[in-house]
Amino acid sequence: MMDLFGLLHLDELSHGLANLSMFPYFDMAHYIVSVMSLREQPGALQVSRTSPLACWFSSMLFCFGGAVLSGIMLAEPPVAPLSNSTSILLASIIWYLVFYCPMDLVYCCAALLPLRLVLSGMKEVTRTWKVLGGVTQAYGKYNDSLLVMIAIGWARGAGGGLISNFEQLVRGVWKPETNELLKMSYPTKITLIGAVLFTLQQTHYLPLQKQHLMLIYTVFTVVNKSRMMLTGSSTSPFAPIESAIYKTLFSGSSPYTALTTDVKEGNIDNGTTNRMTSTTATKESSKNVAAGKGKSRSLKAKEESENAEATNYKKTE
Amino acid sequence: MMDLFGLLHLDELSHGLANLSMFPYFDMAHYIVSVMSLREQPGALQVSRTSPLACWFSSMLFCFGGAVLSGIMLAEPPVAPLSNSTSILLASIIWYLVFYCPMDLVYCCAALLPLRLVLSGMKEVTRTWKVLGGVTQAYGKYNDSLLVMIAIGWARGAGGGLISNFEQLVRGVWKPETNELLKMSYPTKITLIGAVLFTLQQTHYLPLQKQHLMLIYTVFTVVNKSRMMLTGSSTSPFAPIESAIYKTLFSGSSPYTALTTDVKEGNIDNGTTNRMTSTTATKESSKNVAAGKGKSRSLKAKEESENAEATNYKKTE
Amino acid sequence: MMDLFGLLHLDELSHGLANLSMFPYFDMAHYIVSVMSLREQPGALQVSRTSPLACWFSSMLFCFGGAVLSGIMLAEPPVAPLSNSTSILLASIIWYLVFYCPMDLVYCCAALLPLRLVLSGMKEVTRTWKVLGGVTQAYGKYNDSLLVMIAIGWARGAGGGLISNFEQLVRGVWKPETNELLKMSYPTKITLIGAVLFTLQQTHYLPLQKQHLMLIYTVFTVVNKSRMMLTGSSTSPFAPIESAIYKTLFSGSSPYTALTTDVKEGNIDNGTTNRMTSTTATKESSKNVAAGKGKSRSLKAKEESENAEATNYKKTE
Incomplete structure (x- = not known):
């Protein structure tokens, strides 16, 4: 595996990627895509008119939901993300521009397919960092529990989705009949897989260097996301595996x-x-x-x- | 009291009980009975088919709800129960067998009255340990507050019931019109009484040795549970006392x-x-x-x- | 500003106010007004008959909601308010008298306009202390984050309102379509403004002494509350400012x-x-x-x- 990476000159690339700073460009892309997806929720535009504060709070949950959720799970202050003034300021400016920009210029531009494709790709890159951050954080506290590491990595990477029921409640919407555990969306699934992989890497069960795994995972998520956006298809690449696992394990009782x-x-x-x-x-x-x-x-x-x-x-x- | 215990040779028995290890047999009984009661919830079987993950998470809340709830109340990480790999593994295996065992063998066997009676009795024994664990844990942090000790003991012992609204939400069910505070079930009541008794014992208001109280409380819960299962009656043994308290205290304003x-x-x-x-x-x-x-x-x-x-x-x- | 205070002999007054102890009289007024407003919620009386425990728990959330919410936000034990036995005892006695007093004497007396006016005024005074307490507490942990200080001050001062969705759930009521973020009530607004002001004072952006700000804010809230109660009007004093801000900032996209x-x-x-x-x-x-x-x-x-x-x-x- 190492040899393969060396052969293809990917070693330097993966080192470069691992040293990439998320702030500010990738974080910005994450905030833009997140706030736009909030705006596309049914009823969100109306909330932005009737109560800008609820809309802002909802946007922050879309942008920082992972940090809030993993904070709660590790009994760390859920207000901690608020203390990172630069990020909050950046996210708030983006929230303002997406919802209230004169002529709706920002949203219309960002919603154009080529730009949206680039932004979504960049957002996928931040996922790698967030999952890895969660796994590392959990490793510091519970270094012999794979499950906790997976849970925190997952929560950090897919927090916005996992707390969606409560995020919706902020906007006065309540859909108890659905949640991300009952019916996982693609981002939640890919994040769970990432959390498992990075946990196995962290505990040395997966014989791969961290930067190589980061490269592989990032390329996979970005390519897959782009494919789904371009073809408009939602066929998960894991569908056959899922189906096989399901048939083997969970349909035993005839x-x-x-x-x-x-x-x-x-x-x-x-x-x-x-x-x-x-x-x-x-x-x-x-x-x-x-x-x-x-x-x-x-x-x-x-x-x-x-x-x-x-x-x-x-x-x- | 001491003399009575000495006379009846119960002293050794109570010491023996106090030194009994819950792991693995009693814990297993607790997991089996808990997962079976989840399975008997309306709609739970369907969730187990459509989303094994939500079903697993729900089962873990049934099994470890008390630890999660008392953790949240004391600002300790609610993921902590996940870090106990052996218990989680045991509970997960039992969850799998109860829901997905070929021919549904495990559930059908465990649901037979004699076996279920034994399992339920063993589960009641774990209640004593959980309540005592909660009271002791709270005593370490708030050693002069009876109320906190009662609350944590109660939460640890009856956590699954107290968080049932949120456990149901995991399965896409939402019944806001009811909760364990509005209409307490028998297990919640008996746990509350246990929490009060163990708190009084811990703060020496109750002149009883800990192991004696453990014996009395355990015998009472096991006998009472067996009686209720065998006769199929749900007449709480506290009904007259409750009624008297209610009439005296809470119907004052004519x-x-x-x-x-x-x-x-x-x-x-x-x-x-x-x-x-x-x-x-x-x-x-x-x-x-x-x-x-x-x-x-x-x-x-x-x-x-x-x-x-x-x-x-x-x-x- | 200092000179103005000196001129009007308000300096001593503000010092006197700042040294005022909330316990027991002002706290009692807060508990009475809070429990009475719970009692005036639709359905609350019925809950007090069917489940005194749920009613008591709801009352405690009305009285100590701010401490519970700010505790959760700072990852401090939400049971901590329970450990303050004197306050809990006082609040419980008031809860009992308001709901179950023979002939309903206590509620009827306290509901008389002159007495209620005095109690509500005293309750407003406790708001200053609570907001200031929250801001100071957050300053100890996050001394360079204005947002966290505002959030904690707001949560401490208006906690009962902000967690009302979950307080209602205790009583079996669920109104997801509304919350204090979507449609802020007057107390929530005035608390938010207070939290902003005390945060600015704490970080020296507002050139005012703490006791002077306390005096100004307290007088404003008490006078305004009394005016609203006497005239029966609910016209917020901030309506024009709010409207101006709204028109300037949040209606940009034509x-x-x-x-x-x-x-x-x-x-x-x-x-x-x-x-x-x-x-x-x-x-x-x-x-x-x-x-x-x-x-x-x-x-x-x-x-x-x-x-x-x-x-x-x-x-x-």
């Missing part, structure tokens, strides 16, 4: 493989319930059937709308 | 004793409102009547369903 | 100024969406129009009810 279909699910679910609760079965179970059906139908509707959304490349990240 | 009845409540509630708000009364109050009625009706419906549920012994803990 | 009107908003919002998403536009946009309209209509209804509420002086604080 009586339940039919669970994904609509009506049968309700019946089987009640089947188990009935087996257990002979006392209050009949009344409860008929309720459950109805509830189960309603539930799965609404879930299905949600998935459809999400898939429709996914074909559009301007997803929240 | 004009409001009729409040529990449905329609009158709405009227009286508005009565007070009217007395206060002479300006915008009429429009608001008519709204309130409607809201009040709707509210109390839905609360009533909820209570009924909960009572129905309570007659079933497989309650969430 | 194409969106029409956004506040109902139907146009939906159309323009979709306009932007359409410009961006040529692929899945038609189906989505028609949905958005409907969603946008429904949303804005419900928001409008909410605002109306809030305005109606605002004319009433007994608002939650």
